[in-house]
Amino acid sequence: MGTSIVVHEIPRCDLSDEYGSVCSEAAYADAYSPKFGQWAYLCKYHFDDHGCRLGTGLGQQLLTEEAVGDPQFDPETEDLYQTWAAFMRDNGEEASREEFEAIAGGLL
Numbered sequence: 764m765g766t767s768i769v770v771h772e773i774p775r776c777d778l779s780d781e782y783g784s785v786c787s788e789a790a791y792a793d794a795y796s797p798k799f800g801q802w803a804y805l806c807k808y809h810f811d812d813h814g815c816r817l818g819t820g821l822g823q824q825l826l827t828e829e830a831v832g833d834p835q836f837d838p839e840t841e842d843l844y845q846t847w848a849a850f851m852r853d854n855g856e857e858a859s860r861e862e863f864e865a866i867a868g869g870l871l
């Protein structure tokens with residue numbers, strides 16, 4: 764078992780916020796949440812918020828067949844993208860893949 768699994772479709776985050784409304788962000792990983800005491804699909808925000816980790820017996824990052832099949836695909840870049848997108852959303856900004864690639868293209 765590695766730190767990622769390939770799935771046909773990315774599920775939604777299983778969690779709810781403190782007011783009980785469902786998160787519904789795209790899940791970042793299927794991971795064990797120490798805060799929750801069980802496994803769940805978690806978006807990047809909740810993954811970090813719950814102190815989850817990737818690894819055998821801890822959690823696996825969810826990747827789509829599409830992403831993995833892309834010759835440009837790089838798990839590290841994907842991780843960067845997820846972090847960036849979560850940060851942008853936290854600040855109420857749109858986070859598009861195209862925009863990320865435009866920024867990342869100059870950095871990577």
Ligand SMILES: [Zn+2]
Nearest residue numbers: 776786806809
């Ligand atoms: Zn979430």
